[in-house]
Amino acid sequence: MDPEIQKMREVALVYLDRSGGLQKFVQDCKRYNDSKQSYAVYRFIISINPSDIAELDAILGNYILHHPLQAAQIFQSVCFIAIKTLSLIEQLQTEAQISILLKPTHLPPLPSYVLSLSAYPFNYTSQRFYMSEGIVIAMGTITKYTQGARFLCTEETCPFSEGRFRYIRVHCPGATESATVRTDFVCSLCSSPLQEDMKFRVLGDKQIVEMIDAKVLNALKGYSNDKSHFRIQAFTVFLRDELANKMTIGNHYRIIGIPACVQNGLQATACIEANSVQLCKPNGPSFLSDNFKYLLSLTSSSCWRFTAVLANIFASQVVPPGTYNTLKLAILLSLVQTCEKENADYLDLLIVTSDTLVIDRLLNYSLCLLPRGIRHPPSSEIFPSVSKDKHGTGSASIQACSAVLAKGGVCYIGDLSSYKKDKLELLQSVLESRTTTVFIPGKKYGEEADQQVTISLQTNFWSFVDVDSSSKKHIQKENFLIGQMDVSLIPANLVDVFGLLIYNEFPSCRLSSPLIHHILKKAINPEAMLYKVSQQFRTQDYEEFILFAKNLHVELSSEAENLIQGYYLASRRVRRDSIHGSTLSASALKILISLSKAHTKLSLRQTVLEEDALIAILLLESSLTLKHGTSALCVAPNSVFPFDLSDENSLQERDIYLMQCHHQLLKFIAAYGPGIHITTNEE
Secondary structure (H helix, E strand, O other): HHHHHHHHHHHHHHHHHEEEEHHHHHHHHHHHHHHOOOOOOOOEEEOOOOEHHHHHHHHHHHHHHHHHHHHHHHHHHHHHHHHHOOOOOOOOOHHHEEEEEEEEEEOOOOOOHHHOOOOOOOOOOOOOOEEEEEEEEEEEEEEEEEEEEEEEOOOOOOOOOOOOOOEEEEOOOOOOOOHHOOOOOOOOOOOOOEEEHHOOOOOEEEEEEEEEEOOOOHHHOOOOOOOOOOOOOOEEEEEEHHOOOOOOOEEEEEEEEEEEEEEEEEEEEEEEEEEEEEHHHHHHHHOOOHHHHHHHHHOOOOHHHHHHHHHOOOOOOOEEEEEHHHHHHHHHHHHHOOOOOOOOOOOOEEEEEOOOHHHHHHHHHHHHHOOOOOEEOOOOOOOOOEEOOOOOOOOOOEEOOHHOOOOOOOEEEEEEOOHHHHHHHHHHHHHHHOEEEEEEEOOOOOOOOOOEEEEEEOOOOEEEEEEEHHHOOOOOOOOOOOOOOOOOOHHHHHHHHHHHEEOOOOHHHHOHHHHHHHHHHHHHOOOOOOOOHHHHHHHHHHHHHHHHHHHHOOEEHHHHHEEEEEHHHHHHHHOEOOOOOOOOOHHHHHHHHHHHHHHHHHHHOOOOOOOHHHHHHHHHHHHHHHHHHHOOOOOOOOOOOOOOOOOOHHHHOOOOOOOOHHHHHHHHHHHHHOOOOOOOOOO
């Protein structure tokens, strides 16, 4: 025996003993032994810490990292000797029956251990461990594969024709089913053909997943400052046994595995046999720029001023400061209400406009402030779809879509009036439940029964309606209430499930002079910084600000909660008719809470105050006025920004106006919300 191999076996035994792996191995053996059943293959998983084993013996550590299949044979010999010496599994006959899967806890943080399909050369023949990461864009259903099989000689007089486990085939990383179980094996003793003993075939679970580099998210944004070019290609990942169903479509994962090239007819596919899977969590809170900190200190005298200035100067690269303030505030509120948690506070936006070009540019720019801002391309699906797996298995594969890729971010779906009725109905269902169901017909995909897979969609949706085009497509109604807009082209129930309906300030027939100058200057010089605030508050500063604000944990104060509840109950009583009852949907309360929390986050606070609730109520009341007409509260069209914010005095005037709105709101609650008592400052 090679002395080096013998030494590595001894080191492997010492490592198993010190790491606790030997104790786990004994427990696994006891489970096999207690079953009293003979298996062709006994499978064991051994966790390996490369750092610890390299300190113990550098040669074995290097062997595990660069020759994992041969290293598994060393552990196989150690385990077989341990089983025989300690009589752990009575049914075990030969060493070939033991299948060892080495699972490294991590890999060295060096470039040579990182696998990327966008980098050359792609070394898929080395059969060693690599680390790769990406986003899951397609997932197949779970199917079976042959983990191990026993073969017997077909010559009856041969000693290997029965009884012993002489010929064992075990799955190797990257191997296909036809490679594991073939019909051209011959006996080494008599050269007769071998035949599989079907009753000893060991089956395992297999799932095929498609992943793609996270850089693809930059390509799916509508606008980006990043001018670099890169190649993006999806790669196939095989998940087997305990790893099956460990991934969720749309999530970002880091995997350790062995690359391989799978031949499917004339087509070769680069793939990775996953060994371990780890979810990549989003980046934690970032740091605020000094300019934002200074702005916060300057506006600390009022709970409304910081967000007002923030909205006023936002997106100055796309629109002039001071324009579209209500819309920009709503966009900022929606941006900070993005997260990947279940049952999160979502904030969807539907914008009614005739300036589709300007609004489109503004929304595209805003998308890029998030890691997962996706502009939906019209040629693809918004929601998941099913297709046949392209690897020759014939099983179903669920394909990701814009809404899934925008997980924890925003999905911008463009002009709502361009979608057909069935798509709008599906969108309404998703906005109500935040889930979508994919139906997989069993007969079509080789399954015994039909399946239904429910997928959670954790994203905010943005869209707009072009009032000019919609007016040409249908006859306008005549019986409108005061303040109500004609959006009858879109189903009323769909309009209701959007958190906010916003009408932009400038119709196309009278664009503001600053906006015209801005558009003309940008057309001449797209890279020009037209305003000083664009240099003081860069796009990168806003990205860091949004990342910081969205991760703040906020809670409702009792005063804010009472104000929201009082307004909601009073509005339900006011906004009702004898036929349909209350026109205020049950989701309005959730939208109010979401808006209040968003304004608190945007203000960089952690407690929702009455001032935050007031902004939320004014925004929602304006939205309800556009949908159903004005109510007894009777807010102005631009109630959140009644004046142009040009200096300190205009901010002071806005504060006074909002205090008056607060007083008016308390009167409204007292009049139409009997039984509700709100404590005022005067009391």
